[in-house]
Amino acid sequence: MEDTCQPVLNTGLRGVTIASTKISDVNGAEGKLVYRGYLVKDLAGKISFEEVVYLLLFERLPNSQELVDIKKQIAEQRTVPDEILTAMKSMPKDALPMDVLQAAVPMLATVDPDIRKTDVDSAGRMAIRLIAKFPTIVAAWDRLRNGKEPVAPDPNLGQAANFLYMLSGEKPDDELAGFMDAALVLHAEHSFNASTFAAREVASTKAHMYAAVAAGVGSLSGPLHGGANTRVMQMLLDIGDVDKVDDYIANILDSGGVIMGLGHAVYQVDDPRAHILAPMSQTLGKRAGDTRWYDLSKALEVKGKAAFKERKGSDIFVNVDFYSASLYYYMGIAVDLFTPIFAISRIAGWTAHVIEEQYGGAAAKPTLYRPESDYVGDYCGPDECAFVPLKDR
Known part of the structure; x- marks a missing residue:
């Protein structure tokens, strides 16, 4: 007889609503991503990352003077303290960039003048400092591990252009900076994804901004x-040529593998961000005189979708990662910096969520996240285990 008393578990919290938010929404069925009421497809390429920072932190788009002010605040906070750069110089040159970034976050906490304050204004200032310093840390580490001195941030450049400048030492042209700016806008926020939930869970304990952000990283x-x-x-590098796409797809699907960049935990249609990034990748490929990485991506998307439909009888869709990869590669950025760039953008969303969690949730919820679990450790049958002293074991 079937036991109907067993609890039903929602593995990974998929489909479980855990809190309310005013920050963003993902409509997976319709392929819509919304930042505080605005469709992201209407923002990317039209407003700067700094405007998105203002929108996420302060709940509305800035006017002209407010934009000047937020840009100035971010520019003034970009410099990383010497003691943190000194600590980074002592790290192994083969350390993972994300580990270096995560290690830097609590170090930044030790020098933040607001760290012991618990008001929302102090949290906002900490957010601005983190948003400002993340690109500096990532760029500095890339140069340090390659035997170069870090490039000091330029206060006259926007966030995207300044990051590219600190990486290479050369100021990017407007098109290149604009593409990076759009990529940062597209990655800035995505509702209760894994890292955002991690940050909010830590924030729910009333831990400070840096502790929550370190969890997100x-x-x-x-x-x-x-x-x-x-x-x-x-x-893409493994495939190397468009002529090898068919064999690659067949081998992957035959082995039960997945085509990276196809499929998403939320979207049931193409990720709207992918269609904004794709033409940027194509443009940079043409600029470089080598469109193979874009061409490979496009062939993989078209043929991968068709093969999946034929074999599985269902559709699969492209996600944001599919074209951001070749876009960053065309910019000359090291492959292992792609995830840190994600963090450089998503720090805007993380900090907005930490502030909302601690100071202004859209609806009341228990202060502390404390889920239940189903204990299945049936080590001694239906009874508790009898303790046996060490000498008798």
Whole structure:
């Protein structure tokens, strides 16, 4: 007889609503991503990352003076303290960039003048400092591990252009900076994804901003979350040529594998961000005189979708990582920096969520996240285990 008393578990919290938010929404059925009421497809390429920062932190788009002010605040906070750069110089040169970034976050906490304050204004200032310093840390580490001195941030450049400048030492042209800016806008927020939930869970304990953000960075470092576009680019490099796409797809599907960049936990249609990034990748390929990485991506998308439909009888859709990989690669960015760039953008969303969790949730919820679990450790049958002293074991 079937036991109907067993609890039903929602593995991974899929489909479980755990809190309310005013920050963003993902409509997977319709392929819509919304930042505080605005469709992201209406923002990317039209407003700067700094405007999105203002929108996420302060709940509305800035006017002209407010934009000047937020840009100034971010520019003034980009410099990383010397003691943190000194600590980074002592790290092994083969350390993973995401580990270096995560290690830097609590170090930044030790020098933040607001760290012991618990008001919302202090949290906002901490958010601005983190948003400002993330690109500096990532760029500095890339140069340090390659035997170069870090490039000091330029206060006259926007966030996207400044990051590219600190990486290479050369100021990017407007098109290149604009593409990076659009990519940052597209990755800035995505509702209760794994890293955002990790940050909010820590924030629910009333831990400070840096502790919550460090958790978000740690979550993002996992290959099932933030590492997808890195694996997309590794896939493209492994294939190498459009003529090899058919064989690659057949081999992957025959072995039960997945085509990186196809499929998403939420979207049941193409990720709207992918269609904004794709033409940027194509444009940079043409600029470089080598469109093979874009061409490979496009062939993989078209043929991968068709093969999946034929074999599985269902559709699969492209996600944001599929074209961001080749876009960053055309920019000359090291493949293992793709996930840190994700963090450089998503820090805007994380900090907005930490502030909302601690100071202004859209609806009342218990202060502390404390889920239940179903204990299945039936070690001694229906009874508790009898303790046996060490000498008798």
